[in-house]
Amino acid sequence: MGNSSESLRAAKILLVEDNEMNRDMLSRRLKSRGYQVVVAHDGGTGVAMARDEAPDLIVMDMSLPVMNGWEAARVLKQSQATREIPILALTAHAMVMDREKALLAGCDDYDIKPIEIRRLLSKIHALLEGKGDLERAHRKEPNS
Amino acid sequence: MSPEELHSLLQRQIQQHLGSIAIDPGTLRALLDAVSATYRAFDADLLRAKERAERMRRAVEAAQESSRATRAILDDIGHKLRTPLNAILGYCEMLEEERAKALGEEGLQDLRRIHLAGRQLLEGVNGVLDRAKKEAP
Numbered sequence: 025m026g027n028s029s030e031s032l033r034a035a036k037i038l039l040v041e042d043n044e045m046n047r048d049m050l051s052r053r054l055k056s057r058g059y060q061v062v063v064a065h066d067g068g069t070g071v072a073m074a075r076d077e078a079p080d081l082i083v084m085d086m087s088l089p090v091m092n093g094w095e096a097a098r099v100l101k102q103s104q105a106t107r108e109i110p111i112l113a114l115t116a117h118a119m120v121m122d123r124e125k126a127l128l129a130g131c132d133d134y135d136i137k138p139i140e141i142r143r144l145l146s147k148i149h150a151l152l153e154g155k156g157d158l159e160r161a162h163r164k165e166p167n168s
Numbered sequence: 169m170s171p172e173e174l175h176s177l178l179q180r181q182i183q184q185h186l187g188s189i190a191i192d193p194g195t196l197r198a199l200l201d202a203v204s205a206t207y208r209a210f211d212a213d214l215l216r217a218k219e220r221a222e223r224m225r226r227a228v229e230a231a232q233e234s235s236r237a238t239r240a241i242l243d244d245i246g247h248k249l250r251t252p253l254n255a256i257l258g259y260c261e262m263l264e265e266e267r268a269k270a271l272g273e274e275g276l277q278d279l280r281r282i283h284l285a286g287r288q289l290l291e292g293v294n295g296v297l298d299r300a301k302k303e304a305p
Contacts, residue, residue, distance in 0.1 A: 043251050043254075043255070045252070045255035045259075046251065046254050046255050046258065049254075049255055049258040049259055049262060050258065052262065053258065053261075053262055056262075056265075056266060087247060116243070116246060116247055116250060137250060137251075137254050138250060138253055138254035138257055138258070138290060139254065139258065141258075141261060
């Protein structure tokens with residue numbers, strides 16, 4: 025089995041963000057840390073891409089056009105194909121209700137915008153590690 | 169039972185009770201008038217109280233609606249200000265992390281000033297909006 029931090033760094037992240045600059049900025053910063061990044065501009069496309077791209081993690085803004093992030097999270101967590109993918113919700117500063125709504129909609133964790141990259145990365149890392157544990161548990165590999 | 173029905177029922181009952189007693193018709197008339205007047209005054213008071221309660225209910229509803237609208241506007245302002253600020257701060261950090269050599273010492277110092285001003289602006293925006301929300305009706 026490969027080095028766990030190596031496999032984490034190659035993880036594929038689906039970034040769902042409607043603001044062009046924030047999408048570019050965040051996707052480049054994630055790529056520069058070794059993640060593979062695919063992007064969607066709205067909730068509807070985000071749901072479709074989660075199905076097609078099978079990412080290891082979804083980082084999703086909650087205020088999105090077409091289908092908002094809460095609704096998209098609900099759809100993703102209801103679908104057999106995507107329910108295991110951890111979702112990290114991005115919500116606006118000081119909107120406590122938005123965070124609670126995000127967790128209720130099925131998101132696994134949240135972070136607030138404007139993002140603080142170190143804090144965001146540690147949350148991403150924790151979710152990817154958690155997912156790794158979950159997958160190993162499901163596969164029941166004898167040598168893991 | 170309407171006030172009119174109640175009134176005539178009361179009138180009939182008083183007349184029944186007093187029927188066997190010799191009473192001056194003028195006194196009976198006066199007694200019925202007094203009871204009638206009391207009922208009318210009571211009805212009018214009740215109507216006014218109901219109208220007052222209705223006016224207060226509408227005022228409370230209007231205030232709640234206005235408070236909701238104010239909060240929604242503040243949330244929208246916050247979102248519109250923080251979204252570009254998020255980009256400004258993020259790109260500053262990206263340049264600091266990835267382009268430090270190319271920028272040189274002077275360029276890096278200018279970039280840090282932009283970054284600092286952006287953070288101050290963000291703190292200002294957060295402070296003003298938090299205060300406005302606390303003081304919103």
